[in-house]
Every structure is written in C-alpha cells, then in structure tokens.
Amino acid sequence: MFGAGVADLVEGVSKLSHLSKLARDNNTASRTAEADRLHTMLLAMADARAVLIKLADRVHNMRTLEALPLVKQQRFAKETMEIFVPLANRLGIASWKDQLENLCFKHLNPEEHTELSSKFAETFDEALITSAVDTLDEGLREAGISYHNLSGRNKNLYSVYSKMQKKNLTMDEVHDIHGLRLVVDKEEDCYRALDVVHKLWPQVTGRFKDYISRPKLNGYRSLHTVVMSDGDHTFEVQIRTKEMHLQAEYGFAAHWRYKEGSCRHSFVLQMVEWARWVLTWQCEALNKEHSSSQVKSDAIKPPCPFPLHSEECPYSYTRQCNHDGPLFVILLEHDKMSVQEFPAGSTVMDLMHRVGANSPRWSPYSIPMKEDLRPKVNHEPISDLGRALSMGDVVELTPALPDKSLTEYREEIQRMYDRGGFALAATRSGSGGSRRR
Structure with a gap:
C-alpha cells in the first residue's frame, strides 16, 4: 500500500527503537565510551530520515512524560539527555535539541528547573525586545542597510543553567539570555550593522566577539556584542550573513564538535x-x-x-x-548489553574469539563453566561464523545447554559439591581427572 520506501523507513525506525530500548534497559548511556559508540552507530543507519523520525518521536514522548511513574520519567529523561540530545546536536537540529534539553532538565532537576523558570520569566521583558527590534529596524533603514531577517531570541533554559553551573555565575551575570539576531546579505553589512547597534545602545566593555575575522575552531562565524538598554538591562545582538546563518543552524560548522570535543x-x-x-x-x-x-x-x-x-x-x-573505519555492533550475552567496536571486515568468529578471550572458562574448582554459545544476528540463528559483521548488527549469544539455564547448572553443581556428592580428583599438581566416590 505504501511501497518499499515506506517499509524501509519503518524497518529503520523499528531497529532504532529496539536499540534504544536495549540501551535504556542496560543503562548504556551512563558509560561514556559505549554511549559514544551508540551515537556513531545510530548515525550510521542507511537512511537519515529514520533517525529524524526517531528523534521526532522522542520529542513527542518527552512532552507526554508525566503519564509515566516518576522513576520511569527519570530513566527516560536520563537516556534522552545522554543519547538523543547529542544525536540531535550532531545533526544540527537546534530546535529539537533545545526542546529535549529543557524537557530533560524539567524531569531530572525539577527544583532547579522551577526556580530558574520563575527567574527567567521575571527577567524577560517582551516589550523591551519588541522595542529593540523596532529601534534597530529604523536604524538600519536610515543607514541604508537591507537585511534578510531580524528577530528576538531567548537562550535555551538548560543552556543558561549549564553556563551558570560551569562558570559559577548567577542568572544576572549571564548576559546573553535575551537578545536579537540579525541576518544580512553581505559580510560588509555585518560590520556596518554593528556600527548602527553601537550607536543605538552603549556597548558592554569586553563583551564584543568578532567570530567573522576570527572564526571559532568549529568554523562558526558571526558578530556578537552585548549592549545596555534603558533601565540597565543587557541583551546580546548577533549579526551574520545568510550563508553564516545556514552554517550555524544546519550544521556545516560542525557545532557538535565544538560542544562535545574531538x-x-x-x-x-x-x-x-x-x-x-x-x-x-x-x-x-x-x-x-x-x-x-x-x-x-x-x-x-x-x-x-x-x-x-x-x-x-x-x-x-x-x-x-563508504567508510573504512571500525564497525559498532550490539552484543547481548547473558541478558547484558554492550556496544562493541571491531575493525572493518570483522566476522562473527572474531566476535566469538573476543568473547572467549574475555570470559573465564574455568570455575575455581576447575570445572569448565564456559558453555558453547549459539550466535544469532538480528534475531536470526546463524551457522556460518565467517559471516561478516555490519554496522548496527545485534548479536545475541545464547547457551547451547538443552533445558536448564547456565545459572541453574552452576547452582546444581555447587549444591552437589557442598553435599559432598562428588569430589574433584584434579589437583593443581595434575594428578588426573574428576571421578565419583
């Protein structure tokens, strides 16, 4: 009815949902290295639209989170902050990133969110911003400077909180909470508009930054200045060209590298x-x-x-x-999830060797406890261990024991040993194998 394209999208979103649930159940987000591998794996999906659909779904879920019990709210918000916020940031979707951050902040730090929201509302002066927009518009017209867009902007509430925490500031000391954003046609108009701004309002000393002549390491370009309005209120003015705005909003400046590091x-x-x-x-x-x-x-x-x-x-x-970098796969073993990194071209056999090398094959009593494992890749049992691994594969290793779980076998062996039902003739001196008394 909908065609193969829609079916592929549904399959992609379903896989993302499955990986998300596995990560949530195993608290993967709290392990930084594994969380980073998970971000990479999600971005490696063949269709970017599947990632976008999943992000949109997460925004919707976060908006209705109050319907869940408090414990689940916090778990869901924690996973969102550590997995989906960085994902939205890397994709350059600033509006979704801001929404997710604010909603996570509300559920993870409710007292701080309530207090800061109240202060935020008290400091916001809509009339001031509206007046500033009108004043700057008139000044630009008088100077003969055409522009593409002029609007008021508010800093993301969670960003304000993070800045206060990071720099030990009070809210009054954060000068870029409210401001204006001006988008002009040409680079030379940025500096002409800056002169107009500084003629209209006194500049706050030390708060001007020229990221056009000296771009940030991430490539971000814009003029930032903080000015003083009537009533001793400060606000920031950002000035950039259409091309600079496109870069800043949609990601060619790789803003996520600036925020998240190398x-x-x-x-x-x-x-x-x-x-x-x-x-x-x-x-x-x-x-x-x-x-x-x-x-x-x-x-x-x-x-x-x-x-x-x-x-x-x-x-x-x-x-x-195509990339020649490493592969990231999900490994499920004994109901535990981990995100594993392998070189390109690795196979299921390589994964099996790693699991065997990292797991103790012998109990303290010299009983072989590492049972044979039957691998499944994306829920399908496989017999060819030479099968190549692909980015995002989910590999399950299940014990080949016929009826009982490994835990039951261990408990039974331990009970037999405690009752003296058998003894181990094998000693560290190598005197032979086990036998019944």
Whole structure:
C-alpha cells in the first residue's frame, strides 16, 4: 500500500527503537565510551530520515512524560539527555535539541528547573525586545542597510543553567539570555550593522566577539556584542550573513564538535556531515529564497555526491560515502548489553574469539563453566561464523545447554559439591581427572 520506501523507513525506525530500548534497559548511556559508540552507530543507519523520525518521536514522548511513574520519567529523561540530545546536536537540529534539553532538565532537576523558570520569566521583558527590534529596524533603514531577517531570541533554559553551573555565575551575570539576531546579505553589512547597534545602545566593555575575522575552531562565524538598554538591562545582538546563518543552524560548522570535543574516527565526521547535508539540502529545496548554488560553494563542499539522484529515485537518501573505519555492533550475552567496536571486515568468529578471550572458562574448582554459545544476528540463528559483521548488527549469544539455564547448572553443581556428592580428583599438581566416590 505504501511501497518499499515506506517499509524501509519503518524497518529503520523499528531497529532504532529496539536499540534504544536495549540501551535504556542496560543503562548504556551512563558509560561514556559505549554511549559514544551508540551515537556513531545510530548515525550510521542507511537512511537519515529514520533517525529524524526517531528523534521526532522522542520529542513527542518527552512532552507526554508525566503519564509515566516518576522513576520511569527519570530513566527516560536520563537516556534522552545522554543519547538523543547529542544525536540531535550532531545533526544540527537546534530546535529539537533545545526542546529535549529543557524537557530533560524539567524531569531530572525539577527544583532547579522551577526556580530558574520563575527567574527567567521575571527577567524577560517582551516589550523591551519588541522595542529593540523596532529601534534597530529604523536604524538600519536610515543607514541604508537591507537585511534578510531580524528577530528576538531567548537562550535555551538548560543552556543558561549549564553556563551558570560551569562558570559559577548567577542568572544576572549571564548576559546573553535575551537578545536579537540579525541576518544580512553581505559580510560588509555585518560590520556596518554593528556600527548602527553601537550607536543605538552603549556597548558592554569586553563583551564584543568578532567570530567573522576570527572564526571559532568549529568554523562558526558571526558578530556578537552585548549592549545596555534603558533601565540597565543587557541583551546580546548577533549579526551574520545568510550563508553564516545556514552554517550555524544546519550544521556545516560542525557545532557538535565544538560542544562535545574531538572525535576519534574521521568517518564519523563524514557521516555527520552527510546527514547534515541531507537536512540542509531539504531546507534549501523548500526555501525558494535560496538557490542550490549557495550550498555548493567552495566554502561548503558536500562530503558525498548527494543530491545527484532524482526525487523519484529510491536511493536519493542513501548514504553514498563508504567508510573504512571500525564497525559498532550490539552484543547481548547473558541478558547484558554492550556496544562493541571491531575493525572493518570483522566476522562473527572474531566476535566469538573476543568473547572467549574475555570470559573465564574455568570455575575455581576447575570445572569448565564456559558453555558453547549459539550466535544469532538480528534475531536470526546463524551457522556460518565467517559471516561478516555490519554496522548496527545485534548479536545475541545464547547457551547451547538443552533445558536448564547456565545459572541453574552452576547452582546444581555447587549444591552437589557442598553435599559432598562428588569430589574433584584434579589437583593443581595434575594428578588426573574428576571421578565419583
């Protein structure tokens, strides 16, 4: 009824949901290294739209979280903060990232959220921002400076909280909570508009930053200045071109690298850039005021040939860039989950060797306790251990014991030993095997 494309999307979202549940049940997010591998694996899915659907679903779930018991609310919010917020950040979806952060903040730190929300409402002066927009609009018109967009903006509540915690500030000392954002056509207009701003309002000393002539390490470019309005209220003004705004909003500046630090694998950067290229291209296609040539400039080169396919092509959203980096797979063993990293080209046999090397094969009584394991890949039993692993595979290792679980066998053996039902003739001196008395 819906076609193969929709079916593939449903399958992709279902797999993401399965991985998310496994991570939540095993508290994977609390282990930084494994959480990072999980982020990478989710981004490696073949269709970026599946990731977007899952993120949208998580935003909806977080909005209705009050329906769950308190303990589940906190578990869900913790997983969202540690798994899905970084994912939205890496994809450059700032609005979803902000929503998720604020909702997680509300459930994880309810007292701090309530207090800060109250102060935030007290300090917000909508009339001040509206007046500032009108004042700047008039000043720009008088100076003959055309602009693309001028709007008021508020800093994300969780970002305010994080900044206060990180720099030991009070809310009054955070100067960029409220402000204006001006998007102009040309770079020279940024500096002309800055002169207008500083003529309209006195500048706060030491609060001007020129990220155009000296971009951030992540490539972010814009002018930031903090000014003083009537009544001793401060607000920030950001000035940038349309191209700079596109970079900042949709990710070509790789904002996640600035926020989260360096990345060990170059192919991860490529995958992130590819996914962001998909998002940016879609936004460009929907925005008639932009031409596709703007995002194909020398300054912004797509890492993959997307979008070279026609709209009807079923592969138009498929990742075109192959990577030679490591693979990340989910390992389920004895109801425990871990995110494992393997070199490209690794097989199920390689995974089995690793499991065998990392698990004790003998009990303190020299009884072989490491039973044979039957592997399943994505719920399907396999007999060919030479099967190549793929990014995102879920590998289950189940014991080959016929009826009883490994725990039951261990308990039974321990009871027999405690009752003296058998003895071990094998000694450290190597005197032979076990025998019945």
